[in-house]
Amino acid sequence: MKLIIQIPCLNEEHQIAATLADLPTEIDGIDSIEILIIDDGSTDATADVARKHGAHHIVRHNRNRGLAAAFSTGKEACLKLGADIIVNTDADNQYVGADISKLVAPILRGDADIVVGDRQTATISHFSPLKRFLQKFGSNTVMKFSGVDVEDAVSGFRAFSRHAAKNLHIVSTYSYTIETLIQAGQKRMAIESVPVGTNLVERPSRLFTSKRSFITNQVATIFRIYAMYRPLRFFGWIGLILFSIGALPILRFLYQFFIMGDGTGHIQSLILGGVFVILGVIAGLIGLVADLIARNRRLIEILLEKE
Known part of the structure; x- marks a missing residue:
């Protein structure tokens, strides 16, 4: 059983x-452990320092492409190197390395395809109350959209079986954490959470410059990925809302015209209602077409899995 620990890096010398x-x-239960560094366009000596301190493999982006791309590059490299289990961790030593044994245990037992390290953010003293709230709210939102029970949805400390890694295809340009959970939920993968320890990190995050940008990007990712994997439901709800808004003035006009006998003066409402009804129908048709495209994409993924 071969474990490869992948670490996305940007200027971490x-x-x-x-x-x-x-x-x-x-x-x-693990026969060999190897370390793979993904140098995401660092301008310092990250790769040299990593190689000097025991990294077995280093892949490099010529320029910074972001965490999602770095994760995908590392995942593909690990699969080519024959990894049976892939563990992703951060380069800033936020997570306690010894807890990797906790992450891989459910996979070794055959109980899980993906294991997410739960930092138990409510108990981390150096997290501000706002950050704890945002972590809890974000995780609950992801659970509703993905249908998986994960307490720390944005934790980057996680393990993947080879099967899970081959079946996850990241399209986000921001982060992989939420997208992998939504995909895994749609594909009915077994996901577990295990409590893990954390270390105090003094430097600011390299992923986002402010809480506002983090929230904006994560919310956009959730809706984008949900629309991709559940398009009929996503556009169906939009269409139903638009149709309902349009139906109200139309019904009002019909009431005034047929029942009260006076529909004059309400033609503008009728036109506006008709526009919303048409938009609702169009949204529903978009959802239907997008659903057919999503099913076709799934067939392509199945073909890729069999290669």
Whole structure:
């Protein structure tokens, strides 16, 4: 059983040595452990320092492409290297390396396809009350959209079986954390959470510059991915809302014209209602076409899985 620990990096020459030193070298049930660094266009000596401190493999982006792209590059490289289990962790040593054994245990037992490290954010003293609230609210939102029970949806500390890694295809340009959960939920993969420890990270996040940008990007990702994997429901609800808005003035006009005998003066409402009804129908048709495209994409994914 081969485990590869992948670490996306961007200008981490001062932190990567400590992160690598914290990783386990032996885990029960694992025959070999290798480390793969994804250098996402670093302008410092990240790759050299990582190689010096024990990284077995290094793949590099010529320019910074973002966390989602770095994760995908690492995942594909791990699969080519024959990984049976892939663990993703952060380069800033946020997560306790020894807890990787907790992540891989459910996969080794055959109980899970994906295991997410739960930081138990409500108990982390250096998290502000706002950050704790946002983590809880975000995780609950993801659970509703994905249908999976994960307490820390944006945790980057997670393990994937080879089967799960081959069946996840990241299209987001921002982050992979939410998208992988929504995809996994739609594909009925077995997902578990395990409590993990964290270390205090002094430097600011490299993924987002503010809480506002983080929320905006994550919300956009949720709706984009949900629309991609559940298009009929997504556009169906939009169409139903538009249709309902349009039906109200039309019904009002019919009431005034047929029952009260005076529909004059309400023609503008009738036109406006007709526009909304047409928009609702169009949204429903878009949902139907998008659903057919989504099913075709699924057939293509099945063909790719069999290669």
